[in-house]
Amino acid sequence: MAFAAPFSMVTRAGNFKKGSTVSDDNPSKRAIIIDTDPGQDDAIAILLALASPELEVLGITAVAGNVPLELTQTNARKICELAGRPDMRVFAGASRPLVRPLVTAEYVHGKTGLDGPVLPEPEMALEDGFAVDFIIDTIRARPNQSVTLCALGPLTNIALALVKAPDIAAKIREIVLMGGGFFEGGNVTPAAEFNIYVDPHAATTVFEAGIPIVMAPLDCTHKALTTRAREAALRAKKTPVCDAAADLIDFFERFDEDKYGTDGGPLHDPCVIAYLLQPTLFKGRHCNVSIETTSELTMGMTVIDWWGVTDLPKNALVLGDVDAGGFFDLITERLATL
Ligand code: BDR
Ligand code: CA
Numbered sequence: 001m002a003f004a005a006p007f008s009m010v011t012r013a014g015n016f017k018k019g020s021t022v023s024d025d026n027p028s029k030r031a032i033i034i035d036t037d038p039g040q041d042d043a044i045a046i047l048l049a050l051a052s053p054e055l056e057v058l059g060i061t062a063v064a065g066n067v068p069l070e071l072t073q074t075n076a077r078k079i080c081e082l083a084g085r086p087d088m089r090v091f092a093g094a095s096r097p098l099v100r101p102l103v104t105a106e107y108v109h110g111k112t113g114l115d116g117p118v119l120p121e122p123e124m125a126l127e128d129g130f131a132v133d134f135i136i137d138t139i140r141a142r143p144n145q146s147v148t149l150c151a152l153g154p155l156t157n158i159a160l161a162l163v164k165a166p167d168i169a170a171k172i173r174e175i176v177l178m179g180g181g182f183f184e185g186g187n188v189t190p191a192a193e194f195n196i197y198v199d200p201h202a203a204t205t206v207f208e209a210g211i212p213i214v215m216a217p218l219d220c221t222h223k224a225l226t227t228r229a230r231e232a233a234l235r236a237k238k239t240p241v242c243d244a245a246a247d248l249i250d251f252f253e254r255f256d257e258d259k260y261g262t263d264g265g266p267l268h269d270p271c272v273i274a275y276l277l278q279p280t281l282f283k284g285r286h287c288n289v290s291i292e293t294t295s296e297l298t299m300g301m302t303v304i305d306w307w308g309v310t311d312l313p314k315n316a317l318v319l320g321d322v323d324a325g326g327f328f329d330l331i332t333e334r335l336a337t338l
């Protein structure tokens with residue numbers, strides 16, 4: 001079923017804080033923490049964030065997802081070094097979901113999670129602390145509603161932070177996450193998208209926390225295809241980072257190209273960062289989103305009240321469309337600066 005129009009243009013109106021991409025600490029930057037399970041598309045999202053002067057990346061928190069935690073935290077550091085940012089703080093978080101056993105996706109991302117380019121083992125150290133405590137301490141230490149969480153993997157770390165320190169919910173500016181799907185169905189089961197499926201209980205905690213959420217589901221990310229022409233534009237920049245990004249895409253897209261029969265595959269996670277940089281590239285609608293946690297058949301399904309048939313609170317801005325050309329232009333231009 002096609003994702004039905006009309007969309008309202010994306011705004012941060014309604015129950016979303018109005019504003020520009022401006023941090024309260026540094027008037028020229030928006031402060032973010034990237035919670036991630038790299039993953040090739042996570043890697044490109046991290047590169048996009050580190051290449052963007054509008055954003056201040058306070059730290060990167062790794063979670064188990066595409067591959068086990070030992071690999072996701074190592075991959076996060078590899079990407080920081082590729083970006084020339086060995087100073088970035090990278091923390092390891094949860095090694096498994098809250099309730100269910102860990103499900104990984106080596107069949108998509110390869111054995112390392114970052115198959116494709118040959119990237120050296122990182123020299124920069126992993127931070128000593130637990131990612132969940134870094135999230136809590138950072139949000140508490142910064143001005144109220146100045147920190148945005150960018151969630152690119154299962155929501156385990158963020159849920160644990162909300163359970164351990166419920167006071168942070170009111171202090172978070174916004175959570176922008178990649179996850180879920182509705183009209184497009186699922187990608188790991190017929191009903192569920194990978195990030196939500198892996199930890200549906202964590203997703204429930206996050207969606208019920210009363211925090212402004214922007215959600216980039218498969219309905220949006222399946223329109224952001226890494227076509228041959230877009231990959232060629234990246235390679236044409238002839239920089240080490242753009243070359244590595246193109247190699248990441250080359251490996252990553254093969255699975256979904258075979259599956260969907262498309263020219264290229266969906267580049268999911270960079271939608272989160274691109275939304276912060278250029279929200280007008282996206283269209284969406286404020287909806288209630290509820291997560292299935294009981295039925296094995298539809299476990300992790302994001303049930304989106306797109307048509308407003310319930311009175312349930314509109315707890316997320318659900319993105320349903322993206323200007324894919326503008327999105328890839330943004331990625332290509334920014335990555336070329338690294
Ligand atoms: C999501 O799952 C992972 O495989 C990707 O990194 C992305 O975050 C897409 O369903
Ligand atoms: Ca991811």
